[in-house]
Amino acid sequence: MEPAIDADVIFDALERVRRTVPRVHVITNTVAQTLTANVLLALGAVPSMTIAPAEVAAFAESADALLINLGTLDEDRRQAIPRAVHAASAAGRPCVLDPVFIDRSPRRAAYARKLLHESWSAIRVNAAELDALGGTGSTQAANIGFSPVLAVTGSVDRVQDSTGRAASLANGHPLMGRTTATGCAGGAVLAAFLSCSDDPFASVCAGLSVFNVAGEIAAARARGPGSLVPELLDALYRLQRTDIQDRLAATLDPTE
Numbered sequence: 001m002e003p004a005i006d007a008d009v010i011f012d013a014l015e016r017v018r019r020t021v022p023r024v025h026v027i028t029n030t031v032a033q034t035l036t037a038n039v040l041l042a043l044g045a046v047p048s049m050t051i052a053p054a055e056v057a058a059f060a061e062s063a064d065a066l067l068i069n070l071g072t073l074d075e076d077r078r079q080a081i082p083r084a085v086h087a088a089s090a091a092g093r094p095c096v097l098d099p100v101f102i103d104r105s106p107r108r109a110a111y112a113r114k115l116l117h118e119s120w121s122a123i124r125v126n127a128a129e130l131d132a133l134g135g136t137g138s139t140q141a142a143n144i145g146f147s148p149v150l151a152v153t154g155s156v157d158r159v160q161d162s163t164g165r166a167a168s169l170a171n172g173h174p175l176m177g178r179t180t181a182t183g184c185a186g187g188a189v190l191a192a193f194l195s196c197s198d199d200p201f202a203s204v205c206a207g208l209s210v211f212n213v214a215g216e217i218a219a220a221r222a223r224g225p226g227s228l229v230p231e232l233l234d235a236l237y238r239l240q241r242t243d244i245q246d247r248l249a250a251t252l253d254p255t256e
């Protein structure tokens with residue numbers, strides 16, 4: 001198996017995404033939709049976002065990957081999500097779960113816990129959401145018979161899988177936390193990378209590192225949160241191998 005943490009392996013993964021032009025179906029919150037679609041397009045992927053009950057299964061099964069994000073979880077989204085997940089899973093597509101704000105609502109946390117029984121390639125959370133998932137989501141997931149990669153984002157992103165592989169990814173910039181929905185858009189990047197590789201752990205490490213290196217380049221050019229967003233899209237679009245080689249700050253952690 002190739003090393004998961006290597007600048008060239010990570011850039012090769014980005015090139016695969018750019019070459020493949022994967023379709024990513026996204027059910028996400030109303031705040032994150034435009035940024036997420038633009039991030040996918042800048043990356044070289046094709047976003048779709050319908051939640052219409054009569055169409056969502058067709059979109060999900062004809063996409064290369066699915067992202068489910070639980071922000072603004074209204075009744076329409078509650079209905080659409082299982083349809084999309086079942087259609088994508090039956091078609092063998094990687095699915096990513098981002099259980100936004102489950103720390104804020106017991107009803108949403110209960111909904112997310114039920115969703116954990118579906119077949120996820122990766123789960124992306126921030127620290128508060130990880131606590132609400134019940135500590136280590138991956139252990140919990142392994143106990144119920146599947147093994148998503150768990151990515152906990154923050155100033156340093158921590159990635160682990162059920163086999164004990166773990167990584168710390170230190171790229172990124174605090175301005176990314178001062179602009180809404182960067183985490184949500186990052187989940188869509190993971191879905192795109194997962195669809196172009198058969199190593200989910202390496203895909204998650206590569207997707208987060210690409211997104212965060214682009215975030216660093218953007219932050220160096222931006223004057224604040226407002227100009228970060230267009231700079232982030234441009235940096236993703238223009239990202240070169242030397243950008244990853246020069247900036248990658250990622251380590252594999254000792255296995256448990």
Ligand SMILES: Nc1ncnc2c1ncn2[C@@H]1O[C@H](COP(=O)(O)OP(=O)(O)OP(=O)(O)O)[C@@H](O)[C@H]1O
Nearest residue numbers: 126153154155172173174176177180181182183184
């Ligand atoms: N202080 C920081 N330093 C470096 N990178 C950061 C920092 N804060 C966030 N990031 C990066 O920004 C992205 C979003 O992470 P964050 O943990 O803020 O997500 P989130 O809380 O789910 O955000 P949202 O809900 O707004 O989408 C990640 O790629 C993360 O690595």
Ligand SMILES: Cc1ncsc1CCO
Nearest residue numbers: 029031071072100180181
């Ligand atoms: C601000 C906000 N509210 C619900 S979802 C969302 C985007 C960040 O998760």
Ligand SMILES: [Mg+2]
Nearest residue numbers: 100126183184
């Ligand atoms: Mg989030």
